[in-house]
Amino acid sequence: MKIKALALLFALSTAVFAVELEGFYKTIDDKTGNAKSIVRIYKCGDAICGRIVALYDENGAKIEETLNAPSRVAEKVSGSPKMAGLDIIWNMKADKDEFSGGKILDPKSGSVYTCVIWQDKKDAKKLNVRGKIGPIGRTQVWSVFDAANLPDDLKNLDVSKLTPKILK
Numbered sequence: 001m002k003i004k005a006l007a008l009l010f011a012l013s014t015a016v017f018a019v020e021l022e023g024f025y026k027t028i029d030d031k032t033g034n035a036k037s038i039v040r041i042y043k044c045g046d047a048i049c050g051r052i053v054a055l056y057d058e059n060g061a062k063i064e065e066t067l068n069a070p071s072r073v074a075e076k077v078s079g080s081p082k083m084a085g086l087d088i089i090w091n092m093k094a095d096k097d098e099f100s101g102g103k104i105l106d107p108k109s110g111s112v113y114t115c116v117i118w119q120d121k122k123d124a125k126k127l128n129v130r131g132k133i134g135p136i137g138r139t140q141v142w143s144v145f146d147a148a149n150l151p152d153d154l155k156n157l158d159v160s161k162l163t164p165k166i167l168k
Helices: 002-021
Strands: 023-028 035-044 047-056 063-066 087-095 098-105 112-119 126-133 136-144
Touching (some): 035 087
Antiparallel strands (some): 035 047
16 A cells, blocks of 8 residues: 555656646757747646747847747758747656656757756756767756746647647
């Protein structure tokens, strides 16, 4: 009986952690330090996925396009889809204090990497996102983005209707 209770407690704590990760995050360009995009982390079945919902201008000063009015193309991704609206994270599952087992897509290069995501231990408003091949990889720090600052066409985004579009 104690083992069943412990298993249930673990399952519930994992589900709670997964819900806490959901939301909007601002990504930063590694080379320029400018804001690059807004990604919506959402539940997709029993996993976590992430979709680009908005893109900043070149200077990272203002949001230039959204998934409702995309224009830039991910030329090196199969099928050359629009970047705004592109799923870049999929199949991430909770494992202790991180999400792993999924993939992340670099929309500029078209490359897909193994991914690990964890909340920053010092700042809960920061998310560490690491793409890697084996032990070698790169970690970006994403910041929580306040949904109140979203463009009007994204303020009522119904994530329950999002279905991951995983590109092959």
